[in-house]
Structures are given as C-alpha cells and as structure tokens.
Amino acid sequence: MGFGLVNLWAMNSTFFMCKPDAVERGLIGEIIRRIEATGLKIVRAELRVVDEATAKAHYAEHEGKPFFGELISFITSSPVFVTEISGPDGTWEIVRKLMGKTNPAEAAPGTIRGDLATSISANLVHGSDSADSARRELANFFPVR
Numbered sequence: 797m798g799f800g801l802v803n804l805w806a807m808n809s810t811f812f813m814c815k816p817d818a819v820e821r822g823l824i825g826e827i828i829r830r831i832e833a834t835g836l837k838i839v840r841a842e843l844r845v846v847d848e849a850t851a852k853a854h855y856a857e858h859e860g861k862p863f864f865g866e867l868i869s870f871i872t873s874s875p876v877f878v879t880e881i882s883g884p885d886g887t888w889e890i891v892r893k894l895m896g897k898t899n900p901a902e903a904a905p906g907t908i909r910g911d912l913a914t915s916i917s918a919n920l921v922h923g924s925d926s927a928d929s930a931r932r933e934l935a936n937f938f939p940v941r
C-alpha cells in the first residue's frame with residue numbers, strides 16, 4: 797500500500813518544535829532522526845524566528861507564572877525549527893514519550909530531554925500534549941494550510 801503525502805495529511809498530526817537551544821547546539825538532525833526512527837513522518841517544517849504574538853498565544857496557559865517572561869523571551873530569541881508530524885492515532889503521545897519529562901533532571905535515559913537537555917528552561921523541544929492542543933498549535937504556527 798502506498799504511503800503518499802495525501803494519505804499523510806489525512807492522518808493524525810501533531811505540532812513539534814526544536815527550541816532555540818536545540819538549533820544553537822546543532823541538534824536538529826539528531827532530534828528529527830529520533831522522531832523518524834519511530835516511523836512518524838515530517839510533513840511540514842520551517843526554521844523561523846517566532847514573533848511575540850505567536851509565542852504568547854502558544855504559551856497562554858502559563859501567563860502570570862513567574863517564568864512566563866523568561867519563557868517568551870527565550871522562545872523568540874533566535875530561530876526555532878517548527879514542524880508538523882503525521883502518523884497513526886495518538887501521534888502526539890508517541891512524540892511526548894520520545895521527548896521525556898519537562899525537567900531534564902527527571903527525564904528518563906533514552907528520551908530526547910533525558911539524553912540531551914540541560915535545564916527546565918533549555919529543554920530543547922516542545923510537543924503538543926493532546927489532540928486538541930495539536931490542532932490549536934498547528935493553527936497558531938501554520939495558519940495557512
């Protein structure tokens with residue numbers, strides 16, 4: 797059976813981003829290799845600087861928290877690698893497992909954060925945490941489809 801792009805678009809998608817620390821450390825390739833090794837497909841990707849409005853919409857749930865200002869300035873500070881990843885039902889969950897826990901000190905060996913990240917603010921990656929978040933975040937970062 798073919799596994800063409802048209803089929804991929806119709807499948808489950810999630811939003812995934814390599815944050816500025818991943819780009820600066822030259823880890824995009826290693827991180828995407830780990831995603832592709834699971835069989836998931838990158839169907840859209842771009843290296844870009846995130847504007848403040850997009851960053852604030854993305855992290856709206858954290859507004860008012862002590863680390864919010866630092867989080868927004870970090871994510872808008874230099875280019876990030878934004879992607880749409882497609883695969884079977886629960887793709888977002890497969891990606892979250894690969895990422896490991898938010899705090900790298902608690903992330904398991906074998907996960908992206910457990911193996912490669914240095915701190916809770918510089919934790920290399922973001923992935924949507926539900927199917928609803930995936931839809932919202934894809935629309936925020938890729939408004940034109």
Ligand SMILES: Nc1ncnc2c1ncn2[C@@H]1O[C@H](COP(=O)(O)OP(=O)(O)OP(=O)(O)O)[C@@H](O)[C@H]1O
Pocket residue numbers: 863867897898916917918919921922923924925
């Ligand atoms: N206590 C904290 N201090 C500094 N930064 C934090 C703290 N808690 C969370 N963050 C930052 O905010 C981001 C969003 O936090 P959240 O709890 O949504 O974690 P997450 O869903 O694992 O991360 P992400 O949304 O980036 O995938 C984290 O990735 C981290 O970079």
